Amino acid sequence: MMVLLQLPLFSNEDSVRNAFGIITEKHAPAAVVKFSNDWILFPSRVIFLAYKDNRGTFNELSLSNGYRLLRLDDREIGPLPAKSNSSFANPGLESLMKGSGTYFAVFTSRLNEIQGMVNVVSRRGIINRVLPGSNMICVCTGVNKHLRDVEDGTDLTGKACTVCGFPYVCTVSL
Numbered sequence: 001m002m003v004l005l006q007l008p009l010f011s012n013e014d015s016v017r018n019a020f021g022i023i024t025e026k027h028a029p030a031a032v033v034k035f036s037n038d039w040i041l042f043p044s045r046v047i048f049l050a051y052k053d054n055r056g057t058f059n060e061l062s063l064s065n066g067y068r069l070l071r072l073d074d075r076e077i078g079p080l081p082a083k084s085n086s087s088f089a090n091p092g093l094e095s096l097m098k099g100s101g102t103y104f105a106v107f108t109s110r111l112n113e114i115q116g117m118v119n120v121v122s123r124r125g126i127i128n129r130v131l132p133g134s135n136m137i138c139v140c141t142g143v144n145k146h147l148r149d150v151e152d153g154t155d156l157t158g159k160a161c162t163v164c165g166f167p168y169v170c171t172v173s174l
């Protein structure tokens with residue numbers, strides 16, 4: 001089985017701080033960043049860490065902390081589900097991804113650059129943790145930006161940081 005994810009799209013020159021704001025607003029589990037030759041999927045946790053470490057743009061992140069995306073023209077693939085987090089079967093696509101050793105594929109002919117979102121398909125195995133009840137990553141709004149992983153998936157948004165008392169903002173993460 002495959003899973004469709006609709007994820008925020010950024011470029012390598014985009015600000016990590018702005019991306020962090022969009023990811024938390026959309027509760028996105030990951031984001032896609034377009035570099036000159038590669039499209040990289042970063043789990044939200046990686047972007048939260050970069051935000052905590054005061055990185056300026058995505059050029060300051062190591063690509064090895066993300067997943068290289070297989071780029072496809074979806075006219076050859078057929079219809080995708082309408083909703084994010086939907087499972088679907090597509091044996092041809094799955095074997096193409098397995099053959100190329102990639103977990104995620106991006107559909108470049110379905111970009112919606114105006115809304116800044118992009119359709120990504122995941123092979124099922126790696127995505128299970130993102131579905132309901134999955135990992136939550138939180139960072140507090142205090143100056144020290146304390147990070148907290150919540151493995152039972154509880155959303156602590158608005159709750160007080162256990163270290164400094166400032167409220168957390170959270171999202172699910174791959």
Ligand SMILES: [Zn+2]
Binds near residue numbers: 140162164166
């Ligand atoms: Zn704190």
